[in-house]
Amino acid sequence: MSNDQKQHMIKSFKQGVRFDERGLEDFRKLTISCKPSKTAEGSAVVKLGDTEVIAGIKMMVGTPFPDRPEDGVIMVNAEFLPLASPDFESGPPGIDSIELSRVVDRGIRESHAMDLKKLCIKKGEKVWIVSIDICTLNDDGNLLDAAALAALAALKSTRFPGYDGEEVNYKELTDDKLPLAQEPIPVTVYKAGDVFFVDPTKEEQKNVDARLTITSLGDGNLCAMQKGGEQPFTLDEISKIVDLATKRSKDLRKEIDKL
Amino acid sequence: MSYTKRKDNRGFDDFRKVEAKAGVIKNADGSAYFKIGNTIAYAAVYGPRELYPRFLQNPTKGILRCNYNMMPFSGMGERVRPGPSRRSKEISMVTQKALIPVLDLSEYPNAVVDVFIELTETDAGSRCAGICAASMALADAGLKMRDLVTAVSVGKVDDKVVVDLDYAEEAYEDGHVADIPIAYIPSTGEFSLLQMDGIISTDEFIEALTLAKKAMPRLYEIQKKALKEKYLLFHGNEEKGEKNE
Amino acid sequence: MGKLIVENKTIVVPGETLAEGMDYLPGNGTYRIGEKILAEKLGLVNVDGRALKLIPLAGRYSPKINDTIIAKVIDVTLNGWRLETNSAYTAMLPVKDATAQYIARGANLTAFFDIGDHVVAKITNVTSQKLVDVSTKGPGLRKLAGGRIIGVNPYKVPRIIGKQGSMVSMIKDATNCKITVGQNGFIWIDGEPKEILRAVNAVRMIDENSHMKGLTDKVKEFLQVGGEAK
Numbered sequence: 228m229s230n231d232q233k234q235h236m237i238k239s240f241k242q243g244v245r246f247d248e249r250g251l252e253d254f255r256k257l258t259i260s261c262k263p264s265k266t267a268e269g270s271a272v273v274k275l276g277d278t279e280v281i282a283g284i285k286m287m288v289g290t291p292f293p294d295r296p297e298d299g300v301i302m303v304n305a306e307f308l309p310l311a312s313p314d315f316e317s318g319p320p321g322i323d324s325i326e327l328s329r330v331v332d333r334g335i336r337e338s339h340a341m342d343l344k345k346l347c348i349k350k351g352e353k354v355w356i357v358s359i360d361i362c363t364l365n366d367d368g369n370l371l372d373a374a375a376l377a378a379l380a381a382l383k384s385t386r387f388p389g390y391d392g393e394e395v396n397y398k399e400l401t402d403d404k405l406p407l408a409q410e411p412i413p414v415t416v417y418k419a420g421d422v423f424f425v426d427p428t429k430e431e432q433k434n435v436d437a438r439l440t441i442t443s444l445g446d447g448n449l450c451a452m453q454k455g456g457e458q459p460f461t462l463d464e465i466s467k468i469v470d471l472a473t474k475r476s477k478d479l480r481k482e483i484d485k486l
Numbered sequence: 487m488s489y490t491k492r493k494d495n496r497g498f499d500d501f502r503k504v505e506a507k508a509g510v511i512k513n514a515d516g517s518a519y520f521k522i523g524n525t526i527a528y529a530a531v532y533g534p535r536e537l538y539p540r541f542l543q544n545p546t547k548g549i550l551r552c553n554y555n556m557m558p559f560s561g562m563g564e565r566v567r568p569g570p571s572r573r574s575k576e577i578s579m580v581t582q583k584a585l586i587p588v589l590d591l592s593e594y595p596n597a598v599v600d601v602f603i604e605l606t607e608t609d610a611g612s613r614c615a616g617i618c619a620a621s622m623a624l625a626d627a628g629l630k631m632r633d634l635v636t637a638v639s640v641g642k643v644d645d646k647v648v649v650d651l652d653y654a655e656e657a658y659e660d661g662h663v664a665d666i667p668i669a670y671i672p673s674t675g676e677f678s679l680l681q682m683d684g685i686i687s688t689d690e691f692i693e694a695l696t697l698a699k700k701a702m703p704r705l706y707e708i709q710k711k712a713l714k715e716k717y718l719l720f721h722g723n724e725e726k727g728e729k730n731e
Numbered sequence: 732m733g734k735l736i737v738e739n740k741t742i743v744v745p746g747e748t749l750a751e752g753m754d755y756l757p758g759n760g761t762y763r764i765g766e767k768i769l770a771e772k773l774g775l776v777n778v779d780g781r782a783l784k785l786i787p788l789a790g791r792y793s794p795k796i797n798d799t800i801i802a803k804v805i806d807v808t809l810n811g812w813r814l815e816t817n818s819a820y821t822a823m824l825p826v827k828d829a830t831a832q833y834i835a836r837g838a839n840l841t842a843f844f845d846i847g848d849h850v851v852a853k854i855t856n857v858t859s860q861k862l863v864d865v866s867t868k869g870p871g872l873r874k875l876a877g878g879r880i881i882g883v884n885p886y887k888v889p890r891i892i893g894k895q896g897s898m899v900s901m902i903k904d905a906t907n908c909k910i911t912v913g914q915n916g917f918i919w920i921d922g923e924p925k926e927i928l929r930a931v932n933a934v935r936m937i938d939e940n941s942h943m944k945g946l947t948d949k950v951k952e953f954l955q956v957g958g959e960a961k
Contacts, residue, residue: 230847235877239924246879248928264607265524267559277512281606283559304558306568310530310602312513317553319569358565360558362604364528365511397563430881515791534791534819545860548819588745590771593793595860597819625745625773628790628886632762632771633746673746673769713744713773717788 233434237420246431247276251424252471257482259376261384268400269385271486273377275426277367279311282377283360284385288395291347291354299346299354303332304361305374311363312429328361330453331375334411334442335359335382338450345406348390355387357405368429371440375413376479382407383486411450412479413442414472418458423468425475439465441472445480449473489644489661493654494523499697501638501650501705506618506712508626516627518712520619522638523652524609529619530602531627534591537598548594552582552601554616560605562653577613578603584617584637584669584679590630599629610653610665614638617669617679622709626716634713635678636706637669640694642686647693649701662686666694670702739778742788743770749783760785775942792818792885792915794863796854799872801880801913802865804848807840814852817882817915820861824852828866849875849919851911875911878921881931883938885916890941891934898937898947905954906930929954 240251249255255276264270267283291298305328309315320328335341346355359381361374387403389396417427417438427435437456443449449469454460460468494502502523511517514530521527534548542549554577556566570578581603591599601623603616614637621635640649644661651665664684670677677695686694733754737743749761750768757763760772761783770776774785794800794816802822806813811825826834829843844850844867851872852865867873883891892899892912903910908922908930920930933950940946 231877232849232879235879235921239927242924244924244928246928246931264526264557264559266562266607266609270559270606279511281557283557283606285559285565287564304568306557308555308602308604309532309553309600310511310514310528310604313532313535358558360565360568362557362606364604365513367512395564516789536819536821594819597861626789628773628787630760630771631745632769634744671746673748673764710744710747714742717742717773 233419236431236434237422240419240422240424245424246428251422252475254426254475254478257376257479259380259482259486261380261486267381268388269381269383269405271377271380271384272364273373273380275369275373276428277365278369278373279364280370280373280377281362281364282374282381284381285358285360286385286388286395287356287358288348288353288390289356290352295343296351297347298343299341300356301332301335301341301343301359302356303328303335303359303378305331306360306362307366308363312366315363315366326453326455327371327374330371330413330440330451331359331361331378333451333453334375334413335378338409338411338442338444340407340409340411341382342406342408366429368427368432369415371415372413372426375411375442376483379410379412379483380486383483409444409450410480410483411442411444412476412483413440413451414475414479415440416468416471418456418460418464423471425471439468439472441469441476443473443476447473489646489658492648493652498646498648499701501701502652504705504708506622506708508622508713508716514623514627516623516625516629518619518622518626520615520622522611522615522650524607525611525615526605526607527612527615527619528604528606529616529623531599531620531623531629532602533599533627534594534597535600537596542598543596545595546592548591548597548599550582550586550589550591550599550601552578552585552603552620554578554581554603554613556605556608556612560608562609577616580679580681581613581617581620585620585624585635587676587678588621588631588633588635588671589624590632593630599624599627610651610656611639611667614667614669618705618709622713625713633671633673634706634709635669636672636702636709637667637679638698638701638705639665639667640698640701641665641684642690642694647690647697649697664691664694666691668695668698670698672702672706675699735778737776739776741776742774743776743785744773745770749776754781756782758782758784760787787886789884789886792816794818794820794822794854794857794861795914796857798854798914800852800854800865800915801849801875801911801917801919802852802915804844804846804850807844807846812840812844814850814865816863817885817917820863822852822854822863822865824850824865824867828855828864828868831868844874849880851875851913851919871911875919878909878919879927879931880917880919881934883916883918883934885914887938887941888912888914888916890946891918891937893947898950901947901951902930902933902954906933
């Protein structure tokens, strides 16, 4: 988009008019559907307006890392599938999908969302490996928040497969849920010119100068962050972003709590 | 031994429950969703669009590229490692060959039409589900094509010739099994995909193909109906009205 | 005797039989196989006496000579500009067809059109290999400043313009916006932010409901009630 149109967007945003009917601090309509994929041990589709993301959980048994013999393992991977946008190309993960998966990973890992000790089967030998795969279905902006919500919803829907000490039985899932102690919820605040807003459409996102993702917990604490874009932030701006992000995360949490 | 009853009580000549929908991916020029039993395929078409690198271009007509991919959690059993495998590359190739006979891309020299097929969940028959979704997506993209392509697998389980094997049937151990994925062009009665693995007699093989020809028109009707539903405007309006409430 | 299988104005998909027998003639978007006439595209059947044709409902834009399009500058070359046209092909805008103004050899071309700029251009030539040439010399052809550009299904463009431009005029009048509709499905709208949004929503309404009966009245009503709801 040309600079001209960017200026136009900023002018419009300053009057509180976005590219759709929302206010600057409003998310699009969020819908979460659980268990869209029966082959996954847990899965969820998240829609934010026309952005659509699917996350699936596969549970495997493997060996723990030598320095953490009692801890289970979490892996997060994101695929920006070319199905989801004319801008995504086939091939190995690009930096955007790597960043996204790492931000989601940090939110889950650093909040100790999962009690990894409870994923231990036999110390030093066998632990559960929880593999979180996020795939895009349609990109209409703000993939990051949608992806993290999908990952969280998928984790919540997960049931352990059967395990007899030798082999995993994927055909019959048990009633056991993952040991989720925290539910980290990310909200990314975007900035264009000197205007701040959340959940941009793709058309709006093209004009973004900077963004800050704040992942927060139910108790209000923050557990992960990521700044993106090429413009820096002042302390005042960051404080304003944190306020807005924690405010919005409460709304999103209500949706997650319903699951 | 004899194979007397299918798990879901369907007849030997029945396919599993099918759901189809067109226009499921907003960004795409054409798209479709096709679910058969517990196998779910999404297909998105992008194009005709510019093709790079240039040496791939054909100056006489546009080319069709297909890409079949299983999402990492879509396999029965363990996680499927992301990225192309030998299997997915071969399926992409036969999918392209199954679809190209109906397509006319002569108006688009040097350009490409990309088809991306993604499986979110599989229980056998995924390449056929992918082809069904892809042919709907191509039509939804407004491309010039002689016909839709319909696909389902047929085969043999023990002593029975059957339509649309699920995973349990493919893994049947008490007798011979053959799996024959087929794509079919209804208007001409031609087959554009034919693969087989397993063991089957010549007579049974022809019987299986005949059974496929009988099952195809019913699948074809589902594809047609789903495509029209997207464009049936009153229906569309009502749906949109509801969404905004 | 020939027999018509589908009625006028029905939606058909590729491969669907439209008529049987030799009495009917296959037109655009249809083909004959033996005694039958089949659809070759997804579209709306148009029966005109014995001639059958399809009005396409979907598909990307295909560049045609004399079309006025909105295109985006993606490259500046030695002798002109390369434009993105919302189709499978880019277009070339040669220096000589850019402006009535004299451009000296070696002049800084970005002073006229820079990368990222949008222009209203007319297609002057399309070769068999789809090399597309455009011009920005002529009435209404220009660089677009400000505003918002949205994309619509190019097959809906005639509906958005309306008979003798009636539909687009109605939106312009109701919103006080400047609107330029490109045949390639790009639409430029400029005005007061709130009004642009109303205009965008009106255009989207036509795009999504183009075959609805009484559409003009519905759009009119929509614009009168403020056009806040989509």
